[in-house]
Amino acid sequence: MKKSIIVALDYAKPADALRFVDSLDPSECRLKVGKELFTAGGPDLVQALHARDFDVFLDLKFHDIPNTVAKAVTAAAELGVWMVNVHASGGQEMMLAARDALIPYGDKAPILIAVTVLTSMSAEQLAATGVTRTLPEQVLALAQNAKGAGLAGVVCSAQEATILRNALGPEFLLVTPGIRPTNSDNHDQKRVMSPGDAVKAGANFLVMGRPIRENSQPNQLLSAINHEISAISS
Numbered sequence: 001m002k003k004s005i006i007v008a009l010d011y012a013k014p015a016d017a018l019r020f021v022d023s024l025d026p027s028e029c030r031l032k033v034g035k036e037l038f039t040a041g042g043p044d045l046v047q048a049l050h051a052r053d054f055d056v057f058l059d060l061k062f063h064d065i066p067n068t069v070a071k072a073v074t075a076a077a078e079l080g081v082w083m084v085n086v087h088a089s090g091g092q093e094m095m096l097a098a099r100d101a102l103i104p105y106g107d108k109a110p111i112l113i114a115v116t117v118l119t120s121m122s123a124e125q126l127a128a129t130g131v132t133r134t135l136p137e138q139v140l141a142l143a144q145n146a147k148g149a150g151l152a153g154v155v156c157s158a159q160e161a162t163i164l165r166n167a168l169g170p171e172f173l174l175v176t177p178g179i180r181p182t183n184s185d186n187h188d189q190k191r192v193m194s195p196g197d198a199v200k201a202g203a204n205f206l207v208m209g210r211p212i213r214e215n216s217q218p219n220q221l222l223s224a225i226n227h228e229i230s231a232i233s234s
Helices: 014-021 035-051 066-079 092-108 123-128 135-148 158-168 195-201 218-233
Strands: 005-008 030-033 056-062 083-087 111-115 153-155 173-176 205-208
Touching: 005 218, 014 035, 030 035, 035 056, 035 066, 056 066, 066 083, 066 092, 083 092, 092 111, 092 135, 111 135, 111 173, 123 135, 135 153, 135 158, 158 173, 158 195, 195 205, 195 218, 205 218
Parallel strands: 005 030, 005 205, 030 056, 056 083, 083 111, 111 153, 153 173, 173 205
Antiparallel strands: none
């Protein structure tokens, strides 16, 4: 579980993000760049993070017609990002197009994963969209589609990790947002879990935002969490 923590850079301004990043040790974590920050900072920001020796998860959740998504993940590969994602609800054809677009990059291709159900969504909110499956059933169905399309893994709540791990096997990657150290505020996440419990449930990568960003000693916290994870996974 080396470098299993992905720190979410949820900043509006690239300068603020880089100021925070300069306080982090790239040996302790990877970084996630989402829609807000990428829209503000673009490829230059990603290159600045690479220059600081960080792996970057480009969290743009592509969801469009297959050809457009294929071109988008190609652009991400050209940026040299470590991981990129698409929405599993975009369908099998879209995910296959994204996978095929990365074949020419070989072992330099970013890890391609799919988003299942956003961790901010409750069962009631999912039902309101017209989905008749339960929340765990919908997550599993989307994850199975992603695996069938040849994707490496999915983004999912840690609360669904055990179900997915049992159903999809040990090699399928599970990237789990909504991770909070014990006694942390849940903020805008509906389905949360502690780092240790998430790893026990089967998560490979843990996405953490505010608990790291708002800590006065983020490297110390990252080191402590990594130690906890290593003790569990060893």
